[in-house]
Amino acid sequence: MPGSKASEEARRKQILRAAYDVASRKGLAGLTVRHVAAKADLSTGLVLFHFKSKEHLVIALLDYVLETTTVLHLTEDIASIPSPLDRLLALLVREMNRLSAEPRRIRLFFDFWAQGFTHPLIRVRMQAEIDRYREAFRPIAAEVLAAEPDRFSHVTAEGLAAVAVGFIKGCAVQSMIDPKNFDFDEYLSAMQGLVGQLAPGAAV
Amino acid sequence: MPGSKASEEARRKQILRAAYDVASRKGLAGLTVRHVAAKADLSTGLVLFHFKSKEHLVIALLDYVLETTTVLHLTEDIASIPSPLDRLLALLVREMNRLSAEPRRIRLFFDFWAQGFTHPLIRVRMQAEIDRYREAFRPIAAEVLAAEPDRFSHVTAEGLAAVAVGFIKGCAVQSMIDPKNFDFDEYLSAMQGLVGQLAPGAAV
DNA sequence: TCTCGTATTGAACGCTGGACCAATAAGGAG
DNA sequence: CTCCTTATTGGTCCAGCGTTCAATACGAGA
Incomplete structure (x- = not known):
């Protein structure tokens, strides 16, 4: 059932973009791992495979936002x-x-x-x-x-x-x-x- | 088991003060009905009896903050x-x-x-x-x-x-x-x- | 082609939160 | 004192969350 693989870096960026999309619409309070996974068309498990926890994801998203601003x-x-x-x-x-x-x-x-x-x-x-x-x-x-x-x-x-x-x-x-x-x-x-x-x- | 009764107004203020205490410490993300009830020494049910829902409580807290500022x-x-x-x-x-x-x-x-x-x-x-x-x-x-x-x-x-x-x-x-x-x-x-x-x- | 490491999945677990409710005590009205 | 309203309780329910994991498929290297 697993889909096609992708490079570590590409996956992380894909997930971060999805996280940004969710967070910028619903706010940080509405940011959930499931929503991010759904937006990126991935399973919830994969999100936590690349970012060890939700906190890591949130911090990575913050860094992403600050870097790309x-x-x-x-x-x-x-x-x-x-x-x-x-x-x-x-x-x-x-x-x-x-x-x-x-x-x-x-x-x-x-x-x-x-x-x-x-x-x-x-x-x-x-x-x-x-x-x-x-x-x-x-x-x-x-x-x-x-x-x-x-x-x-x-x-x-x-x-x-x-x-x-x-x-x-x-x-x-x-x-x-x-x-x-x-x-x-x-x-x-x-x-x-x-x-x-x-x-x-x-x-x- | 129910404790002593209080007037509608007094109870609401008591709960709002507790809510303010919790929210000003933990932030709105850390504001839960249970925490508020515990801080006010009341049951969780009572908080939702006086404020029909958490959303009502949050809005009432906002009004309270703006009024008392x-x-x-x-x-x-x-x-x-x-x-x-x-x-x-x-x-x-x-x-x-x-x-x-x-x-x-x-x-x-x-x-x-x-x-x-x-x-x-x-x-x-x-x-x-x-x-x-x-x-x-x-x-x-x-x-x-x-x-x-x-x-x-x-x-x-x-x-x-x-x-x-x-x-x-x-x-x-x-x-x-x-x-x-x-x-x-x-x-x-x-x-x-x-x-x-x-x-x-x-x-x- | 076979194999091995790993990216990927989806289901499951445990927990917490908001909401609901039957039972109960409190206090005023008669 | 009795009754009736209602404030109050604690337990329960359920949805949604983060997290874990066994199973699985992919792709590179031999």
Whole structure:
């Protein structure tokens, strides 16, 4: 009765994709080994053959989600923007666009995040991920501070990076639960109105 | 064998407190009727006698959490601050202090928030709650805009209120998962550095 | 072609959770 | 005191879960 075999790596990916599909639809609470197996057209036993337990599967799924999520990086068009503050703003805009572009992925991310409160293995991974995200903002934040040292005398690059992350995650908190009523443009222009004026020659 | 009776209202509150205790420790995933009953020193049947089903209990718990959570309101000391922007900042500071003051409650809040992605009844309540929260910021945001109309020409009070909520929720996203490594003061001074300069006569 | 390791299956086990219910005690009304 | 409503109990049921396992089929190497 067994079906055709497949390589270890291919099977794991197939199962992880199925797990992602289930979890992104039903949430982590609705993620069961049986559902994953059914979605992947495999037996339940095989899922647990490749991932020793459900916990291993969940952690592997988290790693999969974090790996396949676009990491923050400076694209050429953004890097070429002269004003550091405009560069930071352009990055924020791009990240906010991702919120509406792949809501299911972001929701799953936050589902894991909330599970991290009680699950140590998930927690450490989420801590590392958010750290990584904040660190990606730091060099740009540092450039913003360097451009206007007197105005940001008591501000650190770490703090500014944290605020940048806060902008995005805070936007996500509001938009993920209520996409229809959340106005991205309003949020953006309010953000620009707050910080945009600090750049001396910034054309907004 | 039945124990002493109690009034409908008293029993419900007793059960809800037990449910809150369990959920704030173990998370919503660890919330079971049996645990709640045990924590309240009652039989499992009684819990389901007062709350017809577990779902009813969960929704009632959510309402309980939202009701007993301090609503955002202007205290006298904050209302007496002359500069609108300083008033807004003072509010943000107070809300951020609540994040570290009652982390378990906030974590439970976000747990519900994430469950709202897949559970319609939870979702509408969280939408309404976040709306309410944002609306509470709106009048203060409007005063900020009125104080400097030319600088905020394209900014609406709704947008500014949303950004204020974003500041706080974004701070929560980072601090709830990693309280030890998150620096509230750094976050705050970066925030003040960004927006504080906009107030002409603000002494920070 | 034969063989051996292993990927694969489907059924079975044990457990936990929500839900249900007959029996029972409690307390107020008459 | 008696009765009647109902809050309360503990046990039971059943569905669904993660996990285990003997049986089985596949495919590479000899």
